[in-house]
Amino acid sequence: MNIKMSDVAKAAGVSLATVGRVLHNNGYVSEDKRREIERIIKEMGYIPNRIAQGLKSSRSNIIGHLTLFNTNMQFKEISSAISAAAANSGYHVLTLTSHMGLGEEEQQINDLIGHRVDGVILTSYHSISKDLIGRLIENHIPVVMIERTYDMPMVDRIVVNDRASSLGAVRHMLEKGHRRIAFIGSKLGHQVEEDRYAGYLDALNEAGIVPHEDWVQVMPEYSIEAGRMAIDQLLRAGQPPTAIFMTSDIYACGVLQVLYERGLRVPDDLSLIGYDNTLSALLSPPITSVGLPFKEIGDHALQLLLQRMNDQAALSSTIGIDPFLMDRHTVREWKGD
Template identity: 30%
Template sequence: MKETHVTIKDIAKKAEVSVATVSYVINNTRYVSPEKIERVNQAIKDLNYVPNAVARGLRFRQSKIIGLTITDITNPFYPELAKACETEALINGYTLILINTNDDRERTAIATSYLREGRIDGLIITTALEHDRSIIEKMIEENYPIVLVHRTLDNIQVDTVLSDNAYGSSRATKHLIDLGHRRICFMGGVDGSTVGNERVMVFQQTMREHGLPVMEEWNLRGEVGYKKSYEDTKRLMNLSNDVRPTAIINISDIGALGVIDAALEMGMRIPEDLAVIGFDDVFITSTKMVGLTTVHIPSYELGRVGTKILIDRINKKELNHYQNVTLPVKLMVRGTCGYRNQKGNKM
């Protein structure tokens, strides 16, 4: 069917919505559910109904707003990242809005619908999970400005800004091994996250390189949360002394705090009875009362660099290829796993 023969009625019929709904989607005049927006846009694409002309009209009429998706606004990892995004946006004349997804695919769809509707000019996605792949790939295919920050997806061509998760995981694991630990547990994160997958994979690889067993029953999913990590630690610490792990690496600082609280409640000493390492280096971990050994993730720089790349894409500055930036991380050795002095004595 040629483009000139297609009408809004044809779009409505194919998408199984009313003609009015199609009009709302095309003209961005009323709220339409993300699921219906998806169906209408797919029908427009399938029937070759001038979608590019509509998109161009929206894109040239810039909103001067960019979006940022985060998984959980209560997670203290995100404020520094969001602050950097906002600062870089304001410097360049843009306003930032936050979309809290809770790792829900429907929330991600809502965020991308803002981009299609012209409510925002570009989108920084820190929440990419495997179940978001089709949504994100479609945005890339349709040439909308997006940048994946913190999390990415395997085998996808898009601008990314990541931290060096492989080095961080390897460094944390080797630190514990150097301290004499042989029974080490890794508490991973949410399913479908490349951040969690890479950290777990490198941990397991490092353990095997040192001839140490990787106990599957110890490699638990903490879901980057306090409660789940707390509960899993209680179960692990109830194992007999010759079976339970002597050290735990958690996918996040919040989860690591759950590990510490559970162990302390059971009368264990940190780090003498259980060594603990987290990831992120959120502010509270550096306080003298907590003193958590953790892998510092440069959250501010992730946000700053990601926003700069996005704005360059929006303004069509010359970028010859996709920008794939990996930022360095650092192990912050504090009090929850001890250290050795220069003579090799454990402290």
Template identity: 30%
Template sequence: MSTIKDIAKRANVSVATVSYVLNNTRFVSPEKKKRVEEAIKELNYVPNAVARGLRVKNSKVISLVVSDITNPFYPDIAKACEQVAYQSGYTLNIVNTNDQDDRFIKAVMQLREGKVDGIINTTVLDHHRSLMENLIKDKYPIVLAHRLLDGINMDTVVADNIQAAIDATNHLINLGHKKIAFMTGVTKSSINNLRIKGFLKAMKDANLPTKEDWLASGQAKYQQSYDLTKELLKNSNNRPTAIINISDLGALGVLDAAGDLGIMVPEELAVVGFDDLFISSMRSVQLTTIRIPRYEIGQKSMELLIDKITNNDTNNHHNILLPAELIVRKTCGSRIID
């Protein structure tokens, strides 16, 4: 684990300067402060309050770390977490990271400093691996929800994303589609990787080709997916007849782009999303999608975390895999594909 001395060496400053930056006790020139902050980020440093004997036990606060608080995917997870936490005498603290590492590290610092008793993390990415390994080594209560990290023995609660993508792809194949594009999401996210894996497996099992430029990122967001859809559909002689988007928000961008291009859904283009957000079932949308059990993910994550905190059990780890469900609505149509 990195120390203040490591940071000082990396930033080419004194240990005292690092301490001033960390504790905000004295003025440090902007140039030195920037070097120190960059070194902290590069070394994945978080202050170990346990080693300093400063950890406050039983804060009765738990943090839920999310990547984008404006994304309607998260309220059901947060609601379940809050309800279970409240019933057990805990307060829920929501930390929004916007997938920014500095915000993620600050959330972890709250755990190390004893400001929270545990963390439910929905936003972990592969480059956070060493930080997570240090938390587990130091026996901090933490549960990964929705996203996970392969190869680390820690508590997880996730949906079966591989099977979900297989189900979505097979639904289109069974309708007769052969030219299927898959819009991916956040790079190096386990959700992204697992759903791509399921899509490619279903296509391979059906002996259908996949095109590299039809496996592109819409960032699981509306505008990026809208723009990408226009690119995919601009060539009327060589375009997909079906698009799977890794999120419902992105799928809404697909639907609007198709509409602006005068391409009819589902007659000329089938669209499938993921998540089953409330807007997907609206009469004006009727999106075929994969229902991710968001409330159950939050509920089981919080139950698991509180059990670990209550019993001081950081040695045994549990991995919960929840089924997802294909919800068929009106954005897919059957047709004969040449």
């Protein structure tokens, strides 16, 4: 079967301990034996059994990552960034995808505990309760939450300053002269969505504009179809908006499709800003979008995890992330009301 340390030891005519010392580069081993053992290891293709190592050390070298199926693209990007960061630190990532509301999350938390992962990173609008996260903590598994966070002892957080960046994006429209600025977002209740909506209101407020209720389209889901319905409503309004701020690029897809069908052009007929910066570059035209620094988020998440592995009892820390405005010039100058 698989070659083990004892096979190497036997082949080299030494004890397990000596092979161990060669493998870990510690203790005393005579130069010639070291070389011989190294040769044999390579020749036999010996690879340490991480399962046995894990049992001994109670560390699996695996990080668990819980995310949501079919979610906003931005979380897929964050997932990639986490994997990359983990690989750089010698960890591997076990990604579990939840389909929300099926009660599978409890199972998944148990699976992660069962596998004795060295830490867990949570993204997306998962429906994991504080209770379930508490279970991880009880088992001494560090937890980092991204975007959707709980205020719990021993749990570290990465929060994105969605409100400020939304404010910035809408301010950008105001600066170009727009006054009738619409909003397309997803069902409120998600912290992220509330923040983006709040930022939108902040900007209008700042400019002394009272948002017309027709301008605010809150959709039940992230989808192209939702985007299509939203723009359809907006175009129907008595005073249609001259610019639209959307909380996800996916809405922009639907919006652009409807505009394309009706022969309306961006930004000539309508100015647009999306959010995520995940799809915006693909579209016709590529649209201005609020971008999240995915790599930075992944790096910070891992860093928080490693930090807590070293000091389980430390106070919770929170890292704030600032999105940026990726300007692709889909907000035109607007003269008028």
